[in-house]
Amino acid sequence: xxERSTAQNAELALLLEVSxxxxxxxxxxxxxYDDLRFEHFLAGAVGARPGxxxxxxGERVGRAFERAVDGMAGQSGGNTxxxxxxVLTPLVAAASEGDPTPEGVAxxxxxxxxxxxxxxxxxxxxxDVAVDDPPEGLEPLDVRRGSDAIPTLEExxxxxxxxxxxxxxxxxxxxxxxxxFERVFDAAEGILAGEGPVADRASRAFLRLLAEEVDTFxxxxxxxxxxxxxxxxxxxxxxxxxxxxxxxxEFVARDVNPGTTADLVAGALFVALERGLVV
Amino acid sequence: xxERSTAQNAELALLLEVSxxxxxxxxxxxxxYDDLRFEHFLAGAVGARPGxxxxxxGERVGRAFERAVDGMAGQSGGNTxxxxxxVLTPLVAAASEGDPTPEGVAxxxxxxxxxxxxxxxxxxxxxDVAVDDPPEGLEPLDVRRGSDAIPTLEExxxxxxxxxxxxxxxxxxxxxxxxxFERVFDAAEGILAGEGPVADRASRAFLRLLAEEVDTFxxxxxxxxxxxxxxxxxxxxxxxxxxxxxxxxEFVARDVNPGTTADLVAGALFVALERGLVV
Numbered sequence: 001x002x003e004r005s006t007a008q009n010a011e012l013a014l015l016l017e018v019s020x021x022x023x024x025x026x027x028x029x030x031x032x033y034d035d036l037r038f039e040h041f042l043a044g045a046v047g048a049r050p051g052x053x054x055x056x057x058g059e060r061v062g063r064a065f066e067r068a069v070d071g072m073a074g075q076s077g078g079n080t081x082x083x084x085x086x087v088l089t090p091l092v093a094a095a096s097e098g099d100p101t102p103e104g105v106a107x108x109x110x111x112x113x114x115x116x117x118x119x120x121x122x123x124x125x126x127x128d129v130a131v132d133d134p135p136e137g138l139e140p141l142d143v144r145r146g147s148d149a150i151p152t153l154e155e156x157x158x159x160x161x162x163x164x165x166x167x168x169x170x171x172x173x174x175x176x177x178x179x180x181f182e183r184v185f186d187a188a189e190g191i192l193a194g195e196g197p198v199a200d201r202a203s204r205a206f207l208r209l210l211a212e213e214v215d216t217f218x219x220x221x222x223x224x225x226x227x228x229x230x231x232x233x234x235x236x237x238x239x240x241x242x243x244x245x246x247x248x249x250e251f252v253a254r255d256v257n258p259g260t261t262a263d264l265v266a267g268a269l270f271v272a273l274e275r276g277l278v279v
Numbered sequence: 280x281x282e283r284s285t286a287q288n289a290e291l292a293l294l295l296e297v298s299x300x301x302x303x304x305x306x307x308x309x310x311x312y313d314d315l316r317f318e319h320f321l322a323g324a325v326g327a328r329p330g331x332x333x334x335x336x337g338e339r340v341g342r343a344f345e346r347a348v349d350g351m352a353g354q355s356g357g358n359t360x361x362x363x364x365x366v367l368t369p370l371v372a373a374a375s376e377g378d379p380t381p382e383g384v385a386x387x388x389x390x391x392x393x394x395x396x397x398x399x400x401x402x403x404x405x406x407d408v409a410v411d412d413p414p415e416g417l418e419p420l421d422v423r424r425g426s427d428a429i430p431t432l433e434e435x436x437x438x439x440x441x442x443x444x445x446x447x448x449x450x451x452x453x454x455x456x457x458x459x460f461e462r463v464f465d466a467a468e469g470i471l472a473g474e475g476p477v478a479d480r481a482s483r484a485f486l487r488l489l490a491e492e493v494d495t496f497x498x499x500x501x502x503x504x505x506x507x508x509x510x511x512x513x514x515x516x517x518x519x520x521x522x523x524x525x526x527x528x529e530f531v532a533r534d535v536n537p538g539t540t541a542d543l544v545a546g547a548l549f550v551a552l553e554r555g556l557v558v
């Protein structure tokens with residue numbers, strides 16, 4: 001048998017992530033929304049692969065990410081894995097340089113340029129992503145402007161690393177970019193140390209991350225109060241006080257979708273696969 | 280967004296096939312065996328992709344198949360998609376020549392050589408496949424001999440098409456090879472004409488195929504009587520006399536796994552995707 005390539009591990013991480021069940025509020029193997037279904041995530045993962053291949057082949061991170069998002073968008077469910085690809089792309093780049101570590105990925109982040117930032121903005125043209133209004137004074141850099149924001153990026157000389165730093169306090173994926181993907185690497189260790197089917201480990205990793213910090217996607221789509229409730233109730237599941245499956249049903253019914261936490265799980269699964277996790 | 284490539288559609292077909300539920304007796308999104316899990320099929324599909332890419336790039340069919348099986352085997356569940364890849368590889372080759380039709384795939388089959396047959400035998404070295412003992416006089420060509428059988432193939436000048444014709448009466452995949460993939464193309468039309476989520480259409484296509492003919496994998500692993508029962512009870516589901524989910528639970532509990540029918544569904548999903556099925 002052949003070993004999987006780095007890009008294959010990244011694609012498999014996307015597939016394993018969505019297959020973990022229960023993951024309260026998210027699409028998983030047993031729960032979906034009418035207009036955002038399990039099959040959309042399968043097609044998103046397959047579609048993203050050429051972009052992930054580029055990241056593994058040394059293409060600049062922004063461009064590889066933009067290509068991955070373009071391919072991911074080739075299904076009818078809308079945004080399935082934008083955030084997960086933003087987590088995975090620098091990790092794939094670091095892994096392809098033989099250094100899938102916090103230091104390795106920090107180097108990748110530190111090496112990003114204004115061109116990467118421009119690619120990042122272009123990626124928003126491929127799919128609707130739920131985002132907050134930008135802080136006052138940053139309207140010209142609203143990601144929803146897509147490539148229209150590129151002249152401002154260039155004038156200000158902002159790299160993709162700079163752009164991520166700007167939103168690290170309101171976006172859990174950006175926060176990983178500025179912290180050497182600390183939570184992702186921690187979760188990967190938890191997955192590697194776990195037992196049983198990988199999909200079950202993914203589900204547990206999701207619950208642990210969810211209990212650890214508020215999910216910024218819930219803050220954006222719902223509100224801070226709901227996000228705090230989600231965090232508290234994930235802890236209650238870990239403490240044996242709530243049932244994970246019932247919580248999953250309730251959150252899906254309420255359209256509470258902790259997507260940022262799922263993005264981190266995808267990254268953690270990738271790191272675990274690179275470190276020898278057997279599927 | 281980018282269009283999926285032919286090989287991406289083949290990989291997605293494998294993923295959609297295993298995601299259809301219920302599929303009585305098979306691993307699906309909601310049912311698995313302890314040692315053969317949903318995640319093994321995900322990894323099998325991702326692993327098979329380089330071989331599918333080769334088929335799309337014009338590599339000879341046998342070699343592309345052997346490479347796909349080698350990659351598919353890179354997971355710990357054993358044989359997940361050997362038969363499905365044997366269905367998909369010639370279909371991918373035909374599609375990549377712009378002719379994903381019964382005539383196009385018949386041409387691909389007709390063009391196979393002794394070298395393709397040798398590749399096919401090599402593929403059995405990557406994974407354990409449940410097969411019957413060969414008919415009397417064909418012991419030297421028992422597929423379980425792997426590459427040891429190649430000298431005999433060469434002496435007798437047997438192409439892969441010839442090898443498939445030899446077992447067309449006992450193997451439902453080989454029967455497709457000799458019939459222009461008639462059942463696969465019919466099932467693809469059924470999927471395209473259907474409504475609702477693709478995974479649900481895959482499940483219905485599975486039941487229709489199962490009711491239509493005995494599953495040869497069940498004949499091999501269980502016996503002909505069980506295979507006849509499976510066919511009869513699939514028809515009962517279609518007639519509204521049995522519940523598909525209950526039947527799925529029962530067949531999994533009895534280890535009755537109509538794998539050949541699943542292989543045909545994977546092929547049908549691929550053809551449907553090539554013909555514009557929207558996911």
